Amino acid sequence: MLFPKFTARRCINSNEWITQMGMNVLVVGGGGREHALVWKITQSPLVGTVYCAPGNAGIAQLATCVEISVDDLRAMKQFAIEKKIELVVIGPEVPLVMGMADEMQEAGMKVFGPNKAAAAIEGSKTLMKELCQRYKVPTAEYRTFTDAEAAKAYVAGEGAPIVVKTSGLAAGKGAIVCLTVPQAIEAIDRIMVKREFGHAGDEVVIEEFLEGEEASFLALVDGKTILPLAGSQDHKAVGEGDTGPNTGGMGAYSPAALLDDDEMVRRVMDQVMIPIVQGMAADGMPYKGVLYAGLMIHNGRIKTLEFNARFGDPECQPLLMRMKSDIMPLLLACADGTLHEHEIEWDSRTAMCVVMAAGGYPNMYEKGLPITGLEEAAELTDCMVFHAGTRRHNGHVLTDGGRILGVTGLGEGAIGARINAYEAVRKIHWKDAYYRRDIGYRAVEREEAALDEDEG
Structure with a gap:
């Protein structure tokens, strides 16, 4: 047996029990990842009612969808308290970086997902790079900049190919591989001057280009x-x-x-x-x-x-x-x-x-x-x-x-x-x-x- 076989009445720890009807679970998010999580969670005999906020048309066939935005921490917490949610599964990065896990844990719920401090490993590429450097995790050589002109001067000196990244969250679109120096200059302008990625571009990380x-x-x-x-x-x-x-x-x-x-x-x-x-x-x-x-x-x-x-x-x-x-x-x-x-x-x-x-x-x-x-x-x-x-x-x-x-x-x-x-x-x-x-x-x-x- 690969893991302990829980039943509807098996004790999870010394203080809490799964009810006979199964656990109430809230999945936060509305994308393909969350549909996959809901699909897998609903197959478990441990589960009673599954909610998803905000969900989508596919998730609605498996769970009760609730119109709450993933960045509305107050409304999400209040809903979880009202529905006696026992496990919160947070899918997207935005609520994690905002501290949703902390809020839910303070209300006494179990949470799958890192707290605000730990989620910063994604929320700040600068922090991620600093952690890698401090704990000798292999990564690309880099510099960080909060000034566009300084970033451009660095790129001109380093040459290309080179990679320009937003330090903050950019929905997977904030890493720009630049094959020439003019492309890198344009990327810096897009991020830091034109503000195409909003506050995610307050700081940029410029990395060496890696092959592989x-x-x-x-x-x-x-x-x-x-x-x-x-x-x-x-x-x-x-x-x-x-x-x-x-x-x-x-x-x-x-x-x-x-x-x-x-x-x-x-x-x-x-x-x-x-x-x-x-x-x-x-x-x-x-x-x-x-x-x-x-x-x-x-x-x-x-x-x-x-x-x-x-x-x-x-x-x-x-x-x-x-x-x-x-x-x-x-x-x-x-x-x-x-x-x-x-x-x-x-x-x-x-x-x-x-x-x-x-x-x-x-x-x-x-x-x-x-x-x-x-x-x-x-x-x-x-x-x-x-x-x-x-x-x-x-x-x-x-x-x-x-x-x-x-x-x-x-x-x-x-x-x-x-x-x-x-x-x-x-x-x-x-x-x-x-x-x-x-x-x-x-x-x-x-x-x-x-x-x-x-x-x-």
């Missing part, structure tokens, strides 16, 4: 114990071949070949995860929740690009499709500090998520367009359509954001997962729908090369 292949390493953390999740890899760029501006994510798959190796996992744990978790605890900001390390791996060398204080979106979707274990004991263990008692069982197959976005994303796009084909896609086996930017109106599901759906398929290897995911994608339509047609291309190329070698 990116991978996402996510782990559950209870303040001390670190339990790695399966490896995954995402596609941030809007264009095929990983070209064009960064987005919140255009697709992801798991497992990832770069991290599908015990030795590499050990090295990431030893060089990145253990030092940062121990360092944060030593600094008085113990981390609880899921910690996401964005890595660049080149010729076996690991560099840390970023830390996120929550599940990646869309990495969450393929990860939870592959997770065979009940997620609730894991979420509770992170809150209670008992993660050392648990392991995770994974489906051996590959899961691949293809994000279907609004035409024009990540720039201007139209909302309110009717979506067709969802019922046909739902009939396919080994496939799940996770909603992100959707809403229901007069019986119809409409687009309501930039990233609309995360169509996720399970299959044998990346090739099988890709076939299943894109079969579902082709059944879904709305005006100007956009998606990349090459999600998982590196993994597929590796598998095809291995097949060619076997046939040869």
Whole structure:
């Protein structure tokens, strides 16, 4: 048995009991990540009623959605108190950085997600860099600036390629890879002068450009114990071949070949995860929740690009499709500090998520367009359509954001997962729908090369 089998009357700790009807759970957020979390949480026998704020059209089929904005901490806390919520699962980074976990804990609720102090590892890239430097976590060389002209002078001296990042939260779009000095100057202007990212651009981090292949390493953390999740890899760029501006994510798959190796996992744990978790605890900001390390791996060398204080979106979707274990004991263990008692069982197959976005994303796009084909896609086996930017109106599901759906398929290897995911994608339509047609291309190329070698 991989973890203690809880029943409806099993004691969680010496003071609190799960009621016979199951726990009341509140999931905060309304994207594809939150749909995946709600989908997985509702499968647990520990759960009674699940609420989601604000939710979306897909989540509404599984949970009770509540029209509360994720940044309205007072209203969210009051709702949780009224509904006697026992576990709060915070999906997005904004409420975490604002301190929602602190508010809920003060009201006596268990929370899956870091407190305000610990969530600053994502809220401030400057703090993240300082932590890496202090605890010898490998990362790119960098400088930080609050003055645009000083930043431009530094770039002119360093040359290109170079990376310009907002220090604050920018919805995954604040890292700009600049191949020339003029592009870097333009990026600094966009961030610090034109203020395209608002207060996130009060400070910029300018980094050396790193070559290699990116991978996402996510782990559950209870303040001390670190339990790695399966490896995954995402596609941030809007264009095929990983070209064009960064987005919140255009697709992801798991497992990832770069991290599908015990030795590499050990090295990431030893060089990145253990030092940062121990360092944060030593600094008085113990981390609880899921910690996401964005890595660049080149010729076996690991560099840390970023830390996120929550599940990646869309990495969450393929990860939870592959997770065979009940997620609730894991979420509770992170809150209670008992993660050392648990392991995770994974489906051996590959899961691949293809994000279907609004035409024009990540720039201007139209909302309110009717979506067709969802019922046909739902009939396919080994496939799940996770909603992100959707809403229901007069019986119809409409687009309501930039990233609309995360169509996720399970299959044998990346090739099988890709076939299943894109079969579902082709059944879904709305005006100007956009998606990349090459999600998982590196993994597929590796598998095809291995097949060619076997046939040869």
